[in-house]
Amino acid sequence: MDEFQTGEEASFLVDEVSSIIKEAIEGAIGGNAYQHSKVNQWTTSVVEQTLSQLTKLGKPFKYIVTCVIMQKNGAGLHTASSCFWDNSSDGTCTVRWENKTMYCIVSAFGLAI
Amino acid sequence: MEEFHPHNDEMIFNADEAHNIVKECIESVLGKADYNQNKVNQWTAAIVEQSLTHLVKLGKTYKYIVTCAVMQRSGAGLHTASSCFWDTTTDGTCTVRWENRTMNCIVNVFAVAILL
Numbered sequence: 162m163d164e165f166q167t168g169e170e171a172s173f174l175v176d177e178v179s180s181i182i183k184e185a186i187e188g189a190i191g192g193n194a195y196q197h198s199k200v201n202q203w204t205t206s207v208v209e210q211t212l213s214q215l216t217k218l219g220k221p222f223k224y225i226v227t228c229v230i231m232q233k234n235g236a237g238l239h240t241a242s243s244c245f246w247d248n249s250s251d252g253t254c255t256v257r258w259e260n261k262t263m264y265c266i267v268s269a270f271g272l273a274i
Numbered sequence: 275m276e277e278f279h280p281h282n283d284e285m286i287f288n289a290d291e292a293h294n295i296v297k298e299c300i301e302s303v304l305g306k307a308d309y310n311q312n313k314v315n316q317w318t319a320a321i322v323e324q325s326l327t328h329l330v331k332l333g334k335t336y337k338y339i340v341t342c343a344v345m346q347r348s349g350a351g352l353h354t355a356s357s358c359f360w361d362t363t364t365d366g367t368c369t370v371r372w373e374n375r376t377m378n379c380i381v382n383v384f385a386v387a388i389l390l
Contacts, residue, residue, distance in 0.1 A: 197351055204355030212357045223365065225339060225384045227356040236348035237311055241318035242341035243326045246386075251337070270339050272386050 171220040173252030173271040178215065182256040182267045185210040195232045195262040204228045207267060215269065225270040232263055246272055285335070287366025287385045292329060296340075296370045296381050299324040309346045309376040318342045321381060329383065339384040346377055360386055 189206040193199070207228045215224050231238055244253065250273035258265045303320045307313070322340045329338050345352055358367065364387035372379045 195351070200351065200353040201355075204353050205357075208355045208357035212359055216359050223358075223360040223386050225356065225358045225360070225367075225386075227341060227354065227382065229343060229352065229354045231345070231353075232351040234348060234350040236350040237309065237314065237346040238343065238352070239314040239318050239345075240341065240343040241315075241322045242339060243319075243322035244337070244339045245326055245330050246337040246339070253339075268341065270384070272337050274389060 171222065171273060172250065173222065173254075173273075175252060175254045177218070178252075178254040178269050178271070179256055181214045182211050182254065182269060183258070185214065186256065186258050186265055186267060190230070190260075190263075190265060194260075195230075200230050204230055207265070211267065211269060215271070220271075221274045222271045223274060224272075227268045229266045230263055231265075233259070233261070238264070240266065242268065244270065285364045285387050287336070287364070287368075287387075289366055289368040291332070292368040292383050292385070293370055295328045296325050296368070296383060297372070299328065300370065300372045300379055300381060304344075304372070304374070304377070304379060308374075309344075314344055318344050321379070325381065325383065329385075335388045335390060336385045337388055339386075340381065342379065342381045344377055344379045347373070347375070352378070354380065356382065356384075358384065 208226045253270045255268045321342045368383045370381045
């Protein structure tokens with residue numbers, strides 16, 4: 162008896178996730194200049210907005226979204242990430258954004274359940 | 275007839291264990307160094323790879339994501355946030371912040387249980 166498989170293969174679509182992240186960043190910090198008192202709200206709002214849009218895609222994935230906002234003042238910042246997962250189903254997408262006063266780096270990781 | 279549910283009782287992420295593993299990796303890579311633009315890329319790569327290797331050696335059925343940020347200390351503000359959509363009973367995270375005179379290092383570990 163053949164196994165009956167229904168539904169499309171759920172996969173992590175980098176382009177789709179990348180647009181979701183970009184919209185979340187623009188929406189939260191779009192025209193703003195770095196402000197120490199507001200940055201906490203901004204990072205929170207970017208990750209929450211991104212996560213809620215990702216879960217709305219309805220795919221059987223667990224998600225992790227991280228956001229870093231750094232003031233531009235000449236300091237060097239380096240980031241790296243390493244993942245131990247299933248290469249065929251899991252994926253990641255990182256978006257780097259900047260304006261005149263700050264850098265914003267958002268990473269989204271999707272792990273198939 | 276009752277359905278047999280294999281219950282993952284032991285599947286809880288041990289954040290302390292992960293914290294110690296990561297701290298040792300950071301110390302061994304950055305320990306006595308000063309911020310050096312030419313070397314930072316090697317350092318962040320070494321930290322994530324060593325941390326990941328040690329975590330995997332724990333032999334638990336988890337997928338891991340390790341991220342590391344190294345920043346020169348110059349007075350700039352840095353803020354990070356993360357949000358996770360997962361199974362809160364089995365999955366977990368651990369963040370280690372480390373610094374010396376010339377740089378800050380922040381390592382995040384995310385562990386997601388694999389359902390067998």
